[in-house]
Amino acid sequence: MYWENYYLPETVDEVLKHLKDSNGNTRIMAGGTDLMILVRKGMVKTQGIIDIGNIKELKYIREEGKYIKIGALTTHSQLAESALLKKKARVLALAAGCVGSPQIRNAGTIGGNIVNAHSAADTAIALTALNAQARIKGPEGEKEKPLSELYTGVGKSFVDPTKEIITEFVFETPGENESTAFMRHAKRKALALPILNLGVWLKTNSGKNILEDVRIAVGPMDYKPLRAVETENMLKGQPLTEKTLKSAQETIIKEIKPRDSFQGRAAYKTDMVKVFLARAIVEAVGDLGGRIDG
Amino acid sequence: MVKKTINLNVNGKQYELEVEPDIKLVDLIREKIGLTGTKIGCNNGECGACTILLEGEPVASCMMPAFKAHGKNIITVEGLGTAQNLHPLQKAFLAYGAVQCGFCTPGMLMSAKALLDKNLTPTEQDIRQSISGNLCRCTGYKKIVDAILAAAAELRGEHEVKWPVTTGEDVVGSSVTRVDGIPKVTGESKFANDYYFPNMAYAQALRSAHPHALIKNIDIEKAQALAGVLGVYTSKDIPGPNIVGIMPHIKDTPVLAGDKVRHYGDAVALVVAESAEIAEEALRMINVDYEPLPGVFSVEDAIKEDAPKVHEGGNMLLHRKMYRGDIEKGFSEAAVIVEDNFKTRMNEHAYIEPEAGVALYEGGILKVYTITQGAHYHRGEIAVNLKLPVSKVRVIQTTTGGGFGGKIDVSLQVLVALAAFKTGRPVKMAYSREESMITSTKRHPYYMHYKIGARSDGKLTAVQAEIYGDTGAYGSHGPGVLTRTAASIVGPYEVDNLKVDAYCVYTNNPVAGAMRAFGSPQASIAYEALMDELAQKLGISAVEIRRINGYKKGSVIPTGQVLTDGVGFMETFERVVEKSGFNR
Structure with missing residues (x-):
């Protein structure tokens, strides 16, 4: 027996009420693609499930003012197929399209992917590169947290699904001379955890030959998506040349700490990070119509 | 609830x-x-x-x-469609051979339908993406992709899928309609887990907690007392000798381990209950008192003189010698000799259908509907272990969702038969994927030492090899597999002088048994690599050295058999060379 109670609320307010009434022994389920496995294996125990799958108010991708806002119940398929994301924040559409398989993407949601707190979750890498904030509703009201603060340990989320709910992700819409890219390296094209995934957001000057600003997110390296801050600082203000890319490659391998895992050895990941960082920058710059000078 | x-x-x-x-x-x-x-x-x-x-x-x-x-x-x-009115996808799957075991077919059809509902002009890439969450172990996907392309064409109104395939009486040399095809595309095929009988109970086995340990005591009292539990059985409850094994002279596998466990897949107790969930709960209430023993997990360790013994007779199950010609003379005639060590890994068959079976004991007849690649063998083992005349045991092979050799060995057949025999109820047993992985046989991991010599014109003169196969905790087909390796020690290449020592070794690893090509693939890793090396050293092409040595009419194989008809190797090889364009 997995659980005794099953609720299918239609509004966020109903969710909050169920959470309050159940006093910590009932938990939220979004798509359930990770949670069902954990429950079946006895790794998560709960008396009840609050299935938030029917809450229409949490399913959207829209642009509002300077921001793109994404409802937490948006599925990976919806993200991957979103014309808005493909045009303005491709890193997220591409990342979502890499998750699991079509079956998983049709059920799994971005909110679930983040609360599951896997450091190399593809959407987490993308949201980190986009410098996204999560909006969380709980008993004490509403709060906003940067994505990087949602991880408290290996597989542990700041968000407690027996008490609170992520409702939305928000990030600044990439504007003029800004672009993104997503790279993923895995043993197979479907149903394989990444050996390495990497998201980049960058901004060039109007001449598209100087990198003004950049954010680089890498997984799986740490208990949370790793921001390659030293590499970012090194890159800022640099001309877009092969030499700059080489320096970035040398810098990033000093600040990442990959581990040996089923997916690949640390030494291999280190080699591959160089390749994928360069590819990501080339692709993002290329998207802006710029190029890397020899 | x-x-x-x-x-x-x-x-x-x-x-x-x-x-x-x-x-x-x-x-x-x-x-x-x-x-x-x-x-x-x-x-x-x-x-x-x-x-x-x-x-x-x-x-x-x-x-x-x-x-x-x-x-x-x-x-x-x-x-999707009925037998009388098949959907174009169903027709195309049959026409293009996209249906083999049929177990992945329903899910595959659903993914394909979802794609075609949105996109009637899919590219091959679109199709591969749409079925990327559906695994198939039989077809290699090509036929499935072709079938979906053909169905899309029919749905666009371009050309109809040719169906049925068989035309007229003369089927020799032409494609035929698969006899069990239609039920496999409509979902009507009954696989073992699809059988339901009134009043059916469920059985589950408790697996070993150690790879190697003595069993001191099994306390089943609490489990037996759980509401909904019909019976808990251990080795003592098996009427017969409690031993199975596919090779008639190597019966070494207990149905339920009695005094010792030899790998994690050993079953130590069997619970029969009103539901699978109750059975699972009861498993957790069984208390087994083990005395862990040091284990052996590699051939290197297992063959050491002081190695812990997996079986009383020691860890060396078989030493197969295949000696022919004069090995020393062979190497003395060689212009080049190459030598190396090779190691291959364990492979899981990973048929998409996990093991399942349903047993009924009615009117003195024990009937078992089950996955199997060897119904008669399973019937014999059930009869012996339940002390029933063979005439009172019926094993009915259900539509089997992939086997690849992995469903030849006894898995749950005797257990589920015991459950029905003891309780008198129809009983179903179905493995989870995890249980299937832990218990099922694998391809033997090999450790190989090879030495091959060739004349300056490329002709092989001698092969010497020592092969060690890790058969895990039980023999299964191990001796057969190692013998086959010895017999195809240089695959399809002629050599007159050979000395092969093949050893089948027990360890506390998962059991290895039959798997596609039965001992030949492991060897090919070694000899094909060495053939390339020989060619390089002799300055001839990799293609040429294989032409020189490949089996032809009249060739003598390691066992001494002369190939007289239908050899086929050179023809196949030349086609591969032609199609691949490889010529180095």
Whole structure:
């Protein structure tokens, strides 16, 4: 027996009420693609499930003012197929399209992917590169947290699904001379955890030959998506040349700490990070119509 | 548990059902609605056999609580087309040979339908993407992709899929319609887990907690007392000798381990209960007192003189010698000699259908519906271990969802038979993917030392090899596999002088047995690499050295057999060279 109670609320307010009434022994389920496995294996125990799958108010991708806002119940398929994301924040559409398989993407949601707190979750890498904030509703009201603060340990989320709910992700819409890219390296094209995934957001000057600003997110390296801050600082203000890319490659391998895992050895990941960082920058710059000078 | 009402529409029909609040969608579809076309392959959302369409989108029903479908529309394979009125996808799957074992077929069809519902002009890439969550172990996907392309063409109104395939009486040399094809594309085929009988009980086995340990005591009292438990059985409850083994002279595998466990897959107790969930709960209440023993986990360790013994007779199960000609003379004639060590890994068959069976004991006849690649062998083992005359045991092979050699050995057949025999109830036993992985046989991991010599014109003169196969805790087909390796020690290449020592060794690893090509693939890794090396050293091409040595009419193989007819190697090889364009 997995659980005794099953609720299918239609509004966020109903969710909050169920959470309050159940006093910590009932938990939220979004798509359930990770949670069902954990429950079946006895790794998560709960008396009840609050299935938030029917809450229409949490399913959207829209642009509002300077921001793109994404409802937490948006599925990976919806993200991957979103014309808005493909045009303005491709890193997220591409990342979502890499998750699991079509079956998983049709059920799994971005909110679930983040609360599951896997450091190399593809959407987490993308949201980190986009410098996204999560909006969380709980008993004490509403709060906003940067994505990087949602991880408290290996597989542990700041968000407690027996008490609170992520409702939305928000990030600044990439504007003029800004672009993104997503790279993923895995043993197979479907149903394989990444050996390495990497998201980049960058901004060039109007001449598209100087990198003004950049954010680089890498997984799986740490208990949370790793921001390659030293590499970012090194890159800022640099001309877009092969030499700059080489320096970035040398810098990033000093600040990442990959581990040996089923997916690949640390030494291999280190080699591959160089390749994928360069590819990501080339692709993002290329998207802006710029190029890397020899 | 308080039941809840669920409303849903399946294949156009509205259902209102009272069900447990934690029931999964796949179980609701299969057990409450009775549509068993939707399969369970992994219970992890990895294999895609359980794919259904929820509001038109493919989802893994094994990962989904049923209530996620409350108020929604579902399509299963049964909603696609009927035997009399096949959907173009179903016709195309049959016409293009995309249906083999049939177990992945329903899920595959659902993913394909979802694609074609949105896109009638898919590229091959679109198709591969759409079925990327559906695993198939038989076809290699090519035929499935071709079938979906053909179905799309028919749906666009361009050209119809040619169906049925068989025309006229003369079927020799032409494609024929698969005899069991139609039920496999409509979901009507009954695999072992699709059998349900009134009053059916469920059996589950407790697996070893150690790779090597003595069993001091098994306390089943608590488990037996659990409400809904019909019986808990240990080795003492088996009427016969409690031993099986596919090679008649190597009966070394207990049905239920009595005094010792030799790997994690050993069953130590069997629970029969009113439901699989109760049986699982009872398993956790069985207390086994083990005395762990040091184990051996590699051939290197197992053959050491002071190695812990997996079986009383020692760890060396077989030493197969294949000596022919004069090995020293052979090497003395060689212009070049190459030598190296090779190691291959264990492989899992990973048939998409896990092991399952249902047994009934009625009117003195024990009937077992089960997956199998050897019904007669299984019947014999059941009869011996239950002390029944063979004439009172019937093993009925159900449609079997992939085997590749892995379903030849006894898995759950004697256990489920015992359960029915003891309780008098129809009993079902179905492995989870995890249990299947732990218990099933594997391809033997090999350690190989090779030395091959060749004349300056490229002709092989001598082969010397020592081969060690890790057969795990039990013999299974091990001796046969190692013998086959010895007999095809340089695959399809002629050599007159050879000295092969092949050893089959027990360890505390998972059991290795029969798997596609039975001992030949491991050797090919070694000799093909060395053939390339020889060619390089002799300054001839990799293609040429194989032409010189390849089996032809009149060739003598390592066993001394002369090949007189239908050799086929050179023809195949030349076609490969031609098609691949490889010529180095």
